[in-house]
Structures are given as C-alpha cells and as structure tokens.
Amino acid sequence: MKVLKFSSDKLQKLTFVNVDPLDSFLSPSNFVSRLIVNTPNLVSFCYIGPALLSSRFSNMPSLDHARIHIINRDFPKNMEWELHAIATGFSHVKGLSLSADCVLFFCPIFRVIYRGSIHFGCLRVLNLDIDGNADHMEGLIVLLKASPKLEVLYIKFVDCWWKSVWVSTEMDVPCLSHHLRRIVITDFYDSEFSMEFIKFFLQNGKMLEKIEITQHKQKMNPQKLYALQSVQLASKEVYVSVVSHFPSGKIELLQFVYRKRGAVLWKRFAEKLKKTNRSMRDAALKSGVSFRGNKRKKLFHVLNPFRAPKKIKPFI
Template sequence: MAVTPRSCKIPRTSNGGGDDEDDGDRLSSLPEHIIRHIFSFLDTINVVRASSVSRKWRYFSVSVPHLNLNIFTFWLLLLNKKDSMQVTNEKFKDFVNWVLMSQDWSVDIQNFSLYYWKIRDDNIIYRWMNVLARRNVQQLYLRLFSDTPLELPLCIINCESLVDLKICFDQYSVLKLPESPGFTRLKFLYLSMVEFMDSMLLGNFVSSCPVLENLTMDDCTFHDFKILDIAAPRLKNLIIDSLTSADEDLFNCEVIVACPSLVSFKLLGTPSGLSFPGTNGLQNVFIFFNHGPEHRTVEEGHHLMDSILRGICNIKVLKLSAAFLGFLLLAVAKPECSAAFYNLKSLTLLVSVDESDQSTIQFLNHSPNLEALSIIFTRLEDWGDNDVALSATRHTLVICGKSNHVTDSCKMPNDDISCMTYHLKKVELIDVACNKNELELVKFLLKNGHVLQKMSIRGKYLNYPTRLSQK
C-alpha cells in the first residue's frame, strides 16, 4: 500500500476577522505590541511602506515610538537614483518633516535616530530637535555627515525626558557645548569624532550633568589641552579614546578623573599624567598607551606611573598595552616601589614576543591573588606601516637594552610565584607562533601552575583554539 508523504507546507490559518486580504497573514495575526516591537528595528521609510500592506498596520507609521531616519536608506529606495546629493537631501528633509508632522503627538518618542548629510548653514536640524523635545524624546542619536560645527540647542539641553544622547560625526567637527547647566536626566552620553576646543568648558559641561552614568568620548581630539578634568558624582563608566587622533592631543595633557562612583575606566592614548582623586570603587581598567617610556624622561615616566598606581591598585580586572607595560616595568624596578595588586583577579596583557617572559613574570610577582591570565602576543611584522602600533611594540626592547630579535635563551625564575601556587586557574594565550620564547613561557606556566585547570592556546595561523589541560 503506497503511503502518500505528508506535505511539508505550513498550513494557512485564518485570523477570524473576515478580511480576505489578511486571511492567512500570520504576521498581521500577531499581538499589536509584538508587531510594534518588530517595526522598531526597521527604518522609518520601510515602516511607512509596510503600513500600506495591511489594514491593521495603516496607522502604525503615525504612532510608532521609534523613528530611524537614514538618508542612505532613503536614497537606495528612490526610483531615480541619479539625483544629486543635494536633491536627495532636499527630498529627505521633506520626508522627515512629513514624518514628524503627521505623527500622533500624544505618543512620546522613545528613540530617534538620524543619519543626515548636514549642509553648511542648514538649520533645519534644530527645528527637528525642537519637535523632539516637545515629543518627550528619550533616546537621541545623531550621525551627521558634515564638518560644520553643531551647537546643542536649549530645547535639547533642557529636555527633561532625554536619557540617552549620541552624537557622531563622519569627520572631526566642533561640538559647541552649552555654558549653562542642563541635561537633568541624561545618563548616557556618547560623542564620536568631536573636536573639543576648551578644556574648562568641557569639564563644566560634564560636571553639570547631575545623573550622568556613562560617558564615551570615542576618537575625539582635545586641542591644546593641558588638563582634562572629568568630575561627575554618579559617573560609573568612562571611555576616553584619542588613539587615532593625528594631533596627539593627550601627549601633553594631564588627565584627572575625580568620579567617586566610577567602576569602569578605559583610556586609549598616552597622557602626561593620569590620576584618580576620590575614586575608590574602581574595578575594571583598560589602559592602552601608544607611546612607550622612550618618549618620556625617566622623571616623567615615574611621575606618570606613581599617580596611576595609586588609583588602580585595588582593581579586580586589568587590561594593559605593551607600551603601558613598559612604563610599569620601569616603575616596579625601583627598590622603593611596593606596588602590588592584591585584589586583581583577571589580567590581560598585550606583550612583545621578545619580552613575553620578562614582562609577564614581573607582573605575576605583583599579583598574588590572580585567577585568570590572558596574553596577546605582538610582533613587529604584524604592524606593517602602522607607526603608532610599531612604536608601542618596540618600546620593550629599548627599556631592557635588548635587540629586535627573539632571544636564544629564556631565563625563568626559580622562586615560586604566589598566584601560580595558590590561585591561577585559567590561562589564555592568543596569536601564538610557537617561537622559543613563547614555548618557554608555556612550559613555565604549565610546570609552575599548581592549581591551573585550563590553558587555551590560539595559534596565529590556526582557525581553531588548541587546549592543554592540566589536572
């Protein structure tokens, strides 16, 4: 008896509403709050187009609280893609105006994202922000493709509903900060490719945000700053990144972080000084110096490290670049130095292959309670023409007077290291090329890791990790 195979098609269902156009439309049958959640991930122009598909969606475009307006998505959907950027910009402005004016004003805007080509002397963006403030916007994300300055209007500064603000430029541009206090409910502030011209104005601006908890200054420049003072009573997470800045703004600048609630700190750049007055709860620190100690005098290097060590001595998670490690090794080499990281549990080091044994073991000696160690190996040939990264790698060869080649022999200490005897359980080695220094370090860790439970080795030329376990 032949058996007829069952159809693999999903059976059609009816929503019971009697509408032929919606019969079998599972998406329309979903609860309204789920459909709105799905629409929140779409560009607004696609939400408008989708509103014509179903009678149930007809009014979603005028009541959806998430607006994502992207000029490039708009341009891709235009029938005539031969329009100039200026023509496209005018059409896009008309579309944004229509969206903001046609919406139900009784619905607050939860999220507003704008990707916009801002033309010089184009002030329409300020009118849009005025509408957003009146609609109680909570999250505002501006991505502006322009090099013209942007001034934050008073309507946004005084907007009591604004919680999250992101401003990104596609090339370095000036952001005119307000001189008067505001942002009474702002908790998240993200600024990218912003040119800061006045250190005092920036410091006053940050300190005037009473509930600010997260501050990121990504790829920003600090023109002629001598002091960068960040003082915010409730700030918990701080990121300062000037690594790709061509002006080396932080090199002659002292960074002062006076945030009593700070938990996580990340710095990319090499300041002349770094201190944490009144910051006692710091737990997670990532410091990436792009210049080694050969770019400072001995006195400058010791001054820099003394202030840093006082601020990070009680942290639990630490990540360091090779250049910073060079400063640290000089500091702990002083007989009077008693630096120790008693609370440190997790450590990540970016090290030069030529100094992997010395730098790692030196740090382990100062971390008696360390439980997890990650080492990322760097090589001169990895950097190519990247002079910044190349300088960061070469410094370890200079401070110990060694040449630019892998040493023939690795001298490992005979004394027991406290953390390896009692606490170190997990080791991860990344970009291992299996040269002699690296293999000696692996042997040392396996031999002396009395409580080591797992070692993970990721080869530089392998697509999968190799794991060695010691029980």
C-alpha cells in the first residue's frame, strides 16, 4: 500500500498505532508510505510509529488535541514533509503533544529544509518530550514563538546530554510575554543544562506564575535552585516546586518563591500513605502537611532570601 487516506465528514476520533506488537519499530508490517488525513470534524488525533514520507493533514478546523509520537531516530531524507504536515495540518489545534524527534524537526538546523511559516494560533497546552541538549532547546523555542497564546507547557526529559552546552538569553517570545503561566517538568535531570533551562523561563516569562518539577531518578541539589535568585526575574513572583520520590516511598517537597527582591525557600515533607488515603496524600502534597496516623503536623521553614546558600545545608 503506497497511500493510506482517511476522508470523512463524521469522523471525530482517529488513533493510528503504527507499531508491530512483536517489535519496537520498523518491522516489515509497519506502514511506511504516505498518510493523508482529510477530516473536517475531527476532534482527537493520535499517531504513534515511524516517521512517514510525504504525509499530509488538512481540513481539521475542529481539532481539539493531537499527539504525534515518532519512535525512530533515523530520519528519512525528505523529512521536511513531516515538518510541513505538522506545521500546516495542526494549525487550529488547542492541545498538542509531540515526541522528542518531532521537537527536533523544529530545530533551526533542520528547518532550513522547510521554508514555510509555522504558526499554532489556537494552541493553549503544549506537551513535549525533549532531550537535554541545545538542538532540542532551539526546537522548543521555535515552537514557543509559533504559539503566541500558549498558557501551559508540559516538559518531559527523555534523556540528558551531561556535557551539552546551551546558555540562556533574554529574547522576545509572545507567549512568554503575555500568556504562559505554568510549566510542569517531569524526570528532571540535575545538570547545568537544566539550570539554564529554568533560567530561560525565569528571564523571559513575564506572566509566569508556577514551575512544577517532579524527580524520580535523582535528588535535586537545592543550592543550585537557590543560586537562581540572582537571575533578573521577568515577572513579579514565580513559585518553583520540586517533588522528589524515593524508593522507600517518602515524598519530599521543596518550594522556592522567586521575587525581584530575592528568593524564599520552604522545605516540606509528605510521607507515603495507604492507597485508601490517596486523597489525603495528595492534599498533603498541596498544603505541605505531613500525616502520621491520626496526627497531623505542618513542617516548614523560611529562609531569609539575603542569607548565604549555606543555610540550606541542614535541610539536605
């Protein structure tokens, strides 16, 4: 089959899982030819599989959310068609989820192949998988510039290049200046690139209110986050919370408040509870309350923002 075409006026949801169950990707049973989607009333679209050649997505003005998950790292020679398909077919989408390879499509190194405009004028929520390197960061910036009304950004770090060099700079990004208020980061790596990543949003997010970080593989060094108080903050106040999950089941919550006059640090704890008390545990994470049986105790400590970072040492 050289062309697979979906054309329907009534179709509202389309999920295309182009992966063989017996193999991870690029199995002989995979569809690797041209995909054409023409569905004016489509609300939800999902594609999981290898990058296709000469794909085309058009006439989808009702699209509410879309997910494109490219699983192979060997890009086809004419991968500009993939970028063209994403940039033009999903221009009306309100929620967009892209895999790390898709983000790389938007990197300026690869964008020289595609000369067309990129614009997601209706996008409110963007969910991305990225690698911790300069190419993915440049691709992310292109996506941010193409999404002027973006309000929430979800980032998952798939991998991190520990020696990758990228330095944050101040720049004019419409969504950071007017709409983006919340950033949620999962599987965060404690590296210099990660600190520059946060610094970029602190420097440019004029409407930014919250940055939520979740860690499962390692513990964040609070002194590095504390040092970011020297950054020239773009907004009046930004809350940065770091939730660390430990094998023992304990959950540790660190919360920083960055202000133009300094940073304040709270350290709070929430312990693992039984499944029946899941709602109590969630409430504990939000309020900073630690539950032990029938007892409840609120633990927090406020540091003077002008004291030296060494004051954090007793809490590590």
